[in-house]
Amino acid sequence: MKSTNTICAIATPAGHGAISVIRVSGTDAIIVGDKIFSSINKGKKLKTQKSGTLHFGMIVDDNEIVDEVIISVYKSPNSYTGEDAIEISCHGSVYIQQRVLQLLLKNDIKLALPGEFTQRAFLNGKMDLSQAEAVADLIASSSAASHKIAINQIRGGFSEELNLLRDKLIEFISLIELELDFSEEDVEFADRNRLQELLSNIKLKIKKLIFSFKLGNVIKNGVPVAIIGEPNVGKSTLLNALFNEEKAIVSEIAGTTRDAIEDVLNIEGVLFRFIDTAGLRKTTDIIESLGIEKTAQKIKQADLILLMVEATNNWQHISNQIKYTIDDYNIDDQQLIVLINKIDKNPIEASSIEGLQASFPKISFIQASAKNKTNIEELTSILKKTYDIHSIGENDIIVSNLRHYEALQQAFEALGRVEEGIKNEITGDFLAMDIRQVLHYIGEITGQISTDDILGNIFKNFCIGK
């Protein structure tokens, strides 16, 4: 599995800065390092240095000094990739970065493919596949929540959980196979009741992981919140109020800008993507089918739906709007938050709210004035509560990767077949086949089972230099 080719890449962000780091990994990394590096201590060779040490000197190309640099030396297996490796910390001029890179290429080192360092770390057993994927997630993380999930995954909690399940399944399979060896004697080593119990237990755990994807996915990509409301109900005033109040938090999300289509708001580490939807059934009952269809699509993608209505003490009117919305878009009312806006103009009587709440017990009602910024914090507090990352413990496992989610679902289905098999008293060899299927899907996540296709798909999305 080990690669003998030596690769290099600029590992720091593209562009101009104080320093840049160029990574080199592979059997020739230190050898070529010695060819192009001249230590300030004349005659000092990187080859004879200890792993994990830093060395000051010059990169020299054909007697010309390219830069004064610091080189980090890592010796196999004590490096990120598990191979011999050096990191050249040079001045952050684009020209110098290119010169150093060209010099390495001249010395028969290849330019690394995206994710190739991490792929090697995986192939050399430094991490499993789900940890490797977490590296990319970690680099892409732009909120406290997505960062937390990625860090947990990189630390190996998920892998550990999967390995525990795997061990149990292997124990299970070995009992059945023992049975097969003695099949003529009709011995049942594997107590079917115990098997059933073990299966239920594993299914429960996998189910929990599958469920966690709902949270993991929105945390990774941001929680889509669809806003429905008539044009003059105050949607943009609300968005402005939200963004003003949380300005300090918003500026923290580097990389995410409030683009034209979606407003992204970071509320205590969770990104919320506010999607303005156009169509809403007018109280006049004229439905523009095209508008409805577009809105329906957006609502389908949303995780939370914020219905904005204008304050009025004719609560029956509001109630109708809610009913229409639920019916038109087939909304689960647990997803719905109703914001009654413009209470500065029409204060709402307590009885109106009581009436509404009684009709729709699962819906959260907020009375607010976006214009005066009254009660806006009630909305943010509901959002916070719904996606509370503080409740995620260090050891909680949240699946956030679609590939893992799909593999877990397939494992779950295969477990169902095993359970069915036990119920139908099928023979041990068939049972074993189904269990091997479960193992296969779990192995795909950690990379015990992997094909070039799977690996290619995973690492192509990495940045170069990682």
Place this chain on the structure above:
Amino acid sequence: MKSTNTICAIATPAGHGAISVIRVSGTDAIIVGDKIFSSINKGKKLKTQKSGTLHFGMIVDDNEIVDEVIISVYKSPNSYTGEDAIEISCHGSVYIQQRVLQLLLKNDIKLALPGEFTQRAFLNGKMDLSQAEAVADLIASSSAASHKIAINQIRGGFSEELNLLRDKLIEFISLIELELDFSEEDVEFADRNRLQELLSNIKLKIKKLIFSFKLGNVIKNGVPVAIIGEPNVGKSTLLNALFNEEKAIVSEIAGTTRDAIEDVLNIEGVLFRFIDTAGLRKTTDIIESLGIEKTAQKIKQADLILLMVEATNNWQHISNQIKYTIDDYNIDDQQLIVLINKIDKNPIEASSIEGLQASFPKISFIQASAKNKTNIEELTSILKKTYDIHSIGENDIIVSNLRHYEALQQAFEALGRVEEGIKNEITGDFLAMDIRQVLHYIGEITGQISTDDILGNIFKNFCIGK
């Protein structure tokens, strides 16, 4: 002079990448490092580690893992700044970079000002001021030539040269001062002839440095080449031909794009900035004074002037164009290159060229067809020869910094006053005063003489993290 405050900054280019490096320098650097870092070898403390070593572990904020990192430990005086320092190599997510930075700030570490690390290196005697300035030049360098000058300067050649001059001047001054001590005895310790010789020698060296600025300045900022020619003479065709031919070289200049106003071409490591000028005296002799004035300004800024004329065997016609150009713009004919274009339409007879060359012996003539890309390489070869960076040796000193140039000029003028003083047989104390002036200006370059104003001006143009 030593600062006791500890500073931090992201040292790698802004944005998203595989890894980022955060620098921390100052008395608390390693102490705070130990507060926020948890090694994989439990209980390992950075404080007890050797300088120049790397340590793998986690950055932990309030029991929450921020990232898996590698920390470089540098102990005073063996660091860039000369202070205790650490470099945190973390995953290149903007979110993580910000988290680590915030954690450092929370631990009373200050955000570094632009160039503050290098300023400390200067204040702690790790480098002199001209070397510190070369660090910024090196990072800004975008061509082989500007890189070479900066690297030479960073290596200390310039400083050494100045220190030699300084030592000689100090020797000179001490002889004169000895004389002053014995002034009543009318002894002349400082042989006036020897002094005069020493002065001439120093003046010659400073003159050479001053002259080198002409080359150093254009190399640093690119050689401005003004193109003059009538609208239909083929200027843009020529530029396209130049850029096509040198495409591979052009793409090497990261950071410099062919903007709307100037086309920048990298010819063997030197940047040439082609400035298209509008006005040229028509052969009809009607001069548009406004056009002439604008062109005159651009020509004044240019280092080379490329006059493009249309091929014709009426060489007197071309000769007139050249004469008008030289007269109108007051051009030194050594700066002028005349490119006779469209030889595909009107091939030029040898006798015509001979006639022109005889009239203008200092001008380089090129017969070309921009359209057919004929003889374009003759132009590039003349440009190459005029600014030949290959002729710059490793130890040649090229002044490229305006501040140094001005200080050298002032030193030169002060030297003139000393010389004048010897001639006029002024007394030793007045001579000493003038020599102290020379020392002052030289000291300004290396930073032996420096004010907060000078330092402030120099370091404010650095990037943060350097």
